[in-house]
Amino acid sequence: MPGVAGEAGLRTAITEMFGIRHPIIQGGMHYVGFAELASAVSNAGGLGIITGLTQKTPELLAREIARCRDMTDRPFGVNLTFLPAFTAPPYPEYIRAIIEGGVKIVETAGRSPEPYLPPLKAAGVKVIHKCTSVRHSLKAERIGCDAVSVDGFECGGHPGEDDVPNFILLPRAADELKIPFVASGGMADARSLVAALALGAAGMNMGTRFIATKEAPVHDRVKQAILAASELDTRLIMRGLRNTERVLNNEGVEEIVRIEREKGAALTIDDIREQVGGLYQRIMSEGDVDAGAWSCGMVAGLIDDIPTVAELIDRIMNEAEQLIRDRLVGLLGEAKPAAKVA
Ligand SMILES: Cc1cc2nc3c(=O)[nH]c(=O)nc-3n(C[C@H](O)[C@H](O)[C@H](O)COP(=O)(O)O)c2cc1C
Numbered sequence: 001m002p003g004v005a006g007e008a009g010l011r012t013a014i015t016e017m018f019g020i021r022h023p024i025i026q027g028g029m030h031y032v033g034f035a036e037l038a039s040a041v042s043n044a045g046g047l048g049i050i051t052g053l054t055q056k057t058p059e060l061l062a063r064e065i066a067r068c069r070d071m072t073d074r075p076f077g078v079n080l081t082f083l084p085a086f087t088a089p090p091y092p093e094y095i096r097a098i099i100e101g102g103v104k105i106v107e108t109a110g111r112s113p114e115p116y117l118p119p120l121k122a123a124g125v126k127v128i129h130k131c132t133s134v135r136h137s138l139k140a141e142r143i144g145c146d147a148v149s150v151d152g153f154e155c156g157g158h159p160g161e162d163d164v165p166n167f168i169l170l171p172r173a174a175d176e177l178k179i180p181f182v183a184s185g186g187m188a189d190a191r192s193l194v195a196a197l198a199l200g201a202a203g204m205n206m207g208t209r210f211i212a213t214k215e216a217p218v219h220d221r222v223k224q225a226i227l228a229a230s231e232l233d234t235r236l237i238m239r240g241l242r243n244t245e246r247v248l249n250n251e252g253v254e255e256i257v258r259i260e261r262e263k264g265a266a267l268t269i270d271d272i273r274e275q276v277g278g279l280y281q282r283i284m285s286e287g288d289v290d291a292g293a294w295s296c297g298m299v300a301g302l303i304d305d306i307p308t309v310a311e312l313i314d315r316i317m318n319e320a321e322q323l324i325r326d327r328l329v330g331l332l333g334e335a336k337p338a339a340k341v342a
Helices: 013-018 035-043 058-071 091-100 114-122 134-143 166-176 190-198 220-228 251-266 269-276 280-285 298-302 309-332
Strands: 024-026 048-051 076-082 105-110 126-131 147-151 181-184 204-206 234-237 245-248
Touching: 013 147, 024 035, 024 048, 035 048, 035 058, 035 076, 035 309, 048 058, 058 076, 058 091, 076 091, 091 114, 114 126, 126 134, 134 147, 134 166, 147 166, 166 181, 181 190, 190 204, 190 309, 234 251, 251 269
Parallel strands: 024 204, 048 076, 076 105, 105 126, 126 147, 147 181, 181 204
Antiparallel strands: 234 245
């Protein structure tokens, strides 16, 4: 009989570090990571994350944090993304909102979080930095991050420029890192979680999978687009700008690909700004899914339902337990006498 998810549970360095029941994190997602989703994930025993920069000002982030606290008494985090932005946000003020809001976990991503670590550390905030390579993971460890989210080439969003998929990246990270890490990119179900643990991770981070849940506060057309997509339906854009992003293919993305081909090495961000800049609200909230580029992982090919977050997490934990007990332990079989060699 499958166990009730979390009764015995899977305890890892990540569940211990963040004070959560299950080693499952919901990665920050622009215009998806609102309090509704973050609190649902935390209430289900995972770690929900509010996307800091989706809130247009530090004051609005403070309000979102307060809203999330009203919806859950479990730990949740805030994502701070340091990507090349068209105009740089006031990061120190966002950090103040996080600290004053009593948030104890921050997921950083993009450029090195080093300049921002001192105030976070002084406030006792645990920092998990998202990295797409072993060298960046080692740097995160060296500068004092508490954990790393290792994001393979499969991932939705920004996979970096090395193109190393998780079957290689995760064991490489396990060989080198001393701090715990979670597997990110291509994670969808119990098979992903058990495989991630086998490869040395202490849990998993999911993005795309969490968008196709009842609580994700996005338009139904976004969820249906993920359900309809196969693993062949993502595209890599902005390679030439060394700001590669994996997005769901659509008419807007085909236009980007066309422009990128036409411009070749002369491509600048201005050539595609219309299709990549400032569209998330229109896409996620209004459901204009063909308007332009939006991040989506190859894992879309493994997603074919829209459960509640609790159903999803319970299913993952129950099936992970079954997978370990019935399939993996079962494979060990009975010890057999060694065959006689003639
Ligand atoms: C729609 C969408 C928006 C995202 N926005 C952000 C973001 O603002 N900051 C960030 O660090 N990661 C962002 N990500 C990446 C996710 O946090 C996560 O690392 C990634 O989705 C993992 O790969 P998966 O989609 O295969 O699960 C985004 C991903 C998606 C799908």
